């Protein structure tokens with residue numbers, strides 16, 4: 001089947017071309033973001049493959065359908081930029097990649113913890129500058145720390161196991177606890193206020209939902225330990241960034257490591273090094289010496305890319321053969 005890829009980067013092209021040897025689809029890669037101005041590029045392609053920042057709003061979907069597109073293959077888990085209702089009305093089928101390497105994201109959360117705790121970002125720059133002083137590099141042992149895991153699903157469980165290996169005690173909070181978590185040594189479920197109060201390190205691994213939006217806010221921050229380390233590899237909207245900045249300024253939050261940011265759509269996945277960033281909140285956050293930011297790269301391992309390519313091309317194959325779509329995304333009135 002002919003598939004038009006939008007927002008494709010060199011790593012997408014490499015992983016999809018290599019994986020497609022086993023599938024035999026006709027892949028065409030466009031660098032352009034999918035939106036109503038670029039949808040015309042997909043004319044004549046029955047399948048379109050899109051990523052997290054591509055926009056499939058009503059107008060875009062109508063242009064795609066006019067051009068002969070019948071299937072949207074999302075190479076991501078999320079689908080919040082697709083107008084599902086309009087897609088259903090237009091008869092466009094959709095499928096996504098519901099899960100890929102939980103190790104990639106969990107390990108990145110741990111990388112942020114170690115980078116902050118041992119001040120590796122400072123140490124790296126210092127040694128390159130022939131400055132071998134240890135002033136300002138003092139860390140602490142992870143062994144014996146209380147680590148709060150908010151969301152004990154696939155990624156949260158992998159993260160918990162790794163932290164257990166460091167000799168940490170685990171405090172879990174989940175709206176739907178799973179029986180596996182408490183079988184880990186030194187792990188127990190507690191209420192969210194207790195997790196916040198007792199944890200030296202708090203890592204977020206729950207989805208962004210109306211009930212988790214701004215889970216980290218002025219009130220919840222005030223219930224945390226002084227000098228707490230906060231890690232977010234999940235979704236930017238889980239944290240009220242302004243409240244987090246206030247918490248850093250008040251020395252309540254001692255360390256912050258984030259791979260996601262509320263307004264990341266305007267910034268991430270592009271080279272803006274020659275431009276003036278207008279987002280003052282982001283710039284302020286960057287200015288603190290106890291903050292490490294990565295740009296939504298937690299998923300970015302060769303293992304995860306291979307799984308994304310395999311699942312996406314399986315989805316396309318199922319559609320091409322008229323089979324039941326294992327990973328179909330369907331419109332539900334509660335999830336427009």
Ligand code: NAD
Pocket residue numbers: 099102105150151152153154155156173174175176177205206207208209211212233234235259260296297298299300
């Ligand atoms: P998952 O569905 O396996 O686990 C999510 C867990 O959160 C579940 O146990 C669920 O019960 C729990 N949860 C749901 N509502 C909750 C609430 N109100 N309070 C507390 N916990 C709640 O998902 P996963 O694969 O572990 O992914 C977790 C998150 O990681 C995703 O939602 C996504 O936002 C993020 N993620 C980030 C990247 C990245 O590159 N940074 C990549 C993939 C996923």
